[in-house]
Amino acid sequence: MTVGTDQRALDELCVNTIRTLSMDAVQQANSGHPGTPMALAPIAYLLYTRIMRHAPEAPDWPGRDRFVLSCGHASMLLYSTLYLTGYDVTLDQIKRFRQLDSPCAGHPEYGHVPGVETTTGPLGQGISTAVGMALGERMLAARFDQPDQEPISHFTYFIASDGDMEEGIQSEASSLAGHLGLGKLIGFYDDNHISIEGDTKLAFSEDVGARYEAYGWHVQNLHEDLGLDALEAAVRSARDVADRPSLIIVRTHIAPGSPNKQDTHGAHGSPLGEEEIRLTKEVYGFPSLEPFFVPEEALDHMRECVGRGRQMQADWDEAFEGYRAAHPNDAAELERMLAGRLPDGFGTEVPAKGPDAGMIATRKASQEIIQWAAAEVPEMVGGSADLAPSTLTLIDGGGSVEAGSYGDRNLHFGIREHAMGAIVNGLVLSGFRAYGAGFLIFSDYMKGSIRLAAIMGIPSTFVFTHDSIGVGEDGPTHQPIEQLVTLRATPNLDVVRPAGFNETALAWRQASAVSLKPAGRTTSTFGVARSWASCSIGWCVGPSSPTPIESCVKTKVDGMCMIAASRIAPFM
Numbered sequence: 001m002t003v004g005t006d007q008r009a010l011d012e013l014c015v016n017t018i019r020t021l022s023m024d025a026v027q028q029a030n031s032g033h034p035g036t037p038m039a040l041a042p043i044a045y046l047l048y049t050r051i052m053r054h055a056p057e058a059p060d061w062p063g064r065d066r067f068v069l070s071c072g073h074a075s076m077l078l079y080s081t082l083y084l085t086g087y088d089v090t091l092d093q094i095k096r097f098r099q100l101d102s103p104c105a106g107h108p109e110y111g112h113v114p115g116v117e118t119t120t121g122p123l124g125q126g127i128s129t130a131v132g133m134a135l136g137e138r139m140l141a142a143r144f145d146q147p148d149q150e151p152i153s154h155f156t157y158f159i160a161s162d163g164d165m166e167e168g169i170q171s172e173a174s175s176l177a178g179h180l181g182l183g184k185l186i187g188f189y190d191d192n193h194i195s196i197e198g199d200t201k202l203a204f205s206e207d208v209g210a211r212y213e214a215y216g217w218h219v220q221n222l223h224e225d226l227g228l229d230a231l232e233a234a235v236r237s238a239r240d241v242a243d244r245p246s247l248i249i250v251r252t253h254i255a256p257g258s259p260n261k262q263d264t265h266g267a268h269g270s271p272l273g274e275e276e277i278r279l280t281k282e283v284y285g286f287p288s289l290e291p292f293f294v295p296e297e298a299l300d301h302m303r304e305c306v307g308r309g310r311q312m313q314a315d316w317d318e319a320f321e322g323y324r325a326a327h328p329n330d331a332a333e334l335e336r337m338l339a340g341r342l343p344d345g346f347g348t349e350v351p352a353k354g355p356d357a358g359m360i361a362t363r364k365a366s367q368e369i370i371q372w373a374a375a376e377v378p379e380m381v382g383g384s385a386d387l388a389p390s391t392l393t394l395i396d397g398g399g400s401v402e403a404g405s406y407g408d409r410n411l412h413f414g415i416r417e418h419a420m421g422a423i424v425n426g427l428v429l430s431g432f433r434a435y436g437a438g439f440l441i442f443s444d445y446m447k448g449s450i451r452l453a454a455i456m457g458i459p460s461t462f463v464f465t466h467d468s469i470g471v472g473e474d475g476p477t478h479q480p481i482e483q484l485v486t487l488r489a490t491p492n493l494d495v496v497r498p499a500g501f502n503e504t505a506l507a508w509r510q511a512s513a514v515s516l517k518p519a520g521r522t523t524s525t526f527g528v529a530r531s532w533a534s535c536s537i538g539w540c541v542g543p544s545s546p547t548p549i550e551s552c553v554k555t556k557v558d559g560m561c562m563i564a565a566s567r568i569a570p571f572m
């Protein structure tokens with residue numbers, strides 16, 4: 001779209017309003033990151049006002065495009081944009097940025113601010129979760145879209161910073177995104193040459209674009225051109241490339257317009273200072289020096305997103321009613337999944353074995369139970385980091401998710417545990433009941449994502465086998481010592497270490513049924529006699545007299561520790 005002079009002036013005013021709100025909020029909080037929101041304001045403005053399909057009044061509308069601010073420290077970019085475009089974020093909340101009880105926290109937190117699609121802040125996690133969301137979109141589309149009716153067809157956008165691009169998890173996730181050909185994933189790389197310690201050349205000199213091309217992405221480099229028309233043309237080209245994810249590289253300048261702070265690392269994580277803010281507003285030709293001043297014409301213009309979003313949602317709803325008429329079962333199933341509701345009656349009967357079933361390793365039990373759970377819960381999907389023959393987590397007959405073919409259920413993450421954790425989170429945020437499996441020792445690699453799942457309170461499931469220090473010949477590198485304790489010490493994470501077939505079944509039922517918390521589960525490599533559990537803590541689940549799951553899990557969590565202790569002793 002090419003625009004006239006008036007429109008250009010209005011665009012500039014809107015972009016500058018995002019900038020000034022961000023500067024003012026950081027100044028008022030006396031902490032935060034002003035420089036990057038200022039630099040990225042044109043991108044956020046373009047995405048929210050010209051590109052993205054979204055409805056500020058209905059932030060959970062399934063037809064919306066997703067946006068992930070991977071560099072979560074630039075959170076004021078998101079809060080300013082969400083407020084100005086009409087989400088339920090108030091100016092008053094922005095004035096209390098970073099203060100206790102303000103939803104506008106230092107880093108964007110899922111579930112606290114409408115329009116925040118995932119919690120970000122630990123660098124690299126956001127872009128990797130966005131990969132999971134883009135994969136989730138393709139997997140939903142493969143299940144539900146019809147040749148002439150596509151209820152699922154949205155883009156996932158992200159902005160990533162140098163820090164994101166330096167983190168290893170990002171490489172893993174982007175490599176897999178390229179391999180899987182996730183064409184509806186479109187990201188910006190904020191190549192501003194600045195990180196906390198100074199110029200990125202201190203530690204970072206690779207050609208990021210060439211790296212992404214090698215991953216199989218479609219890469220465009222706009223260099224210094226952050227003009228809205230150039231940005232828009234780049235996004236539209238990216239959207240035209242259906243079989244590859246896209247990266248748009250922009251060489252930005254941190255704190256643009258700030259006479260004394262632009263291009264300095266001082267603008268990364270400290271307020272600009274009142275005098276510098278005044279000077280910067282003058283450079284922008286901003287109509288007022290008053291803190292938090294929002295020009296009416298900027299607000300009116302950006303709030304047009306509300307009406308447009310209402311219309312987009314109404315169009316989608318109407319199309320969905322047509323879909324429902326033609327495919328009533330699919331429509332009901334999609335709605336159920338997106339609402340996070342499990343199939344009716346799930347878990348009322350759980351597989352169980354009697355005392356004469358003998359010794360069974362819980363990962364073997366888990367393998368059997370996964371088949372039961374997967375049959376009952378179609379949205380259950382999962383995979384491992386190249387360890388499925390050991391973790392025994394394949395869904396029989398579930399096929400493999402591959403590039404261009406996303407309708408199956410088994411995921412192959414490759415040896416990429418870091419990315420697996422974040423991608424599982426992205427899939428869960430898309431409506432799947434996703435799990436990622438690995439050896440307990442490598443849970444360390446996934447800890448960042450597990451922790452984010454716990455903070456978000458989403459039902460991601462992480463399955464860890466080979467949980468004993470008695471892993472044998474593999475030696476100390478493969479012996480989990482502190483991992484279980486570390487996971488147990490993680491707030492808001494349920495860690496269940498089942499001691500037999502029946503407990504494993506209940507653990508899977510619990511993990512699948514939980515709608516608010518992620519679940520961590522360890523299953524043993526070794527045969528565990530149920531009588532061990534019985535003699536330690538009393539057997540609370542009999543095949544004929546099930547105890548309520550909550551009390552059972554709670555009792556047995558402690559019991560597992562006792563069992564582990566008794567098994568550790570012979571190896572010490």
Ligand SMILES: Cc1ncc(C[n+]2csc(CCOP(=O)(O)OP(=O)(O)O)c2C)c(N)n1
Pocket residue numbers: 036071073074121122123124161162163164167192194195196254268
């Ligand atoms: C995993 C992780 N490590 C460290 C940090 C602390 N941290 C916040 S921002 C940042 C780097 C800033 O550089 P960049 O990502 O380029 O952001 P910019 O300064 O350009 O906004 C660091 C190290 C973090 N948030 N996450």
Ligand SMILES: [Mg+2]
Pocket residue numbers: 161162163190191192193194195
């Ligand atoms: Mg940077």
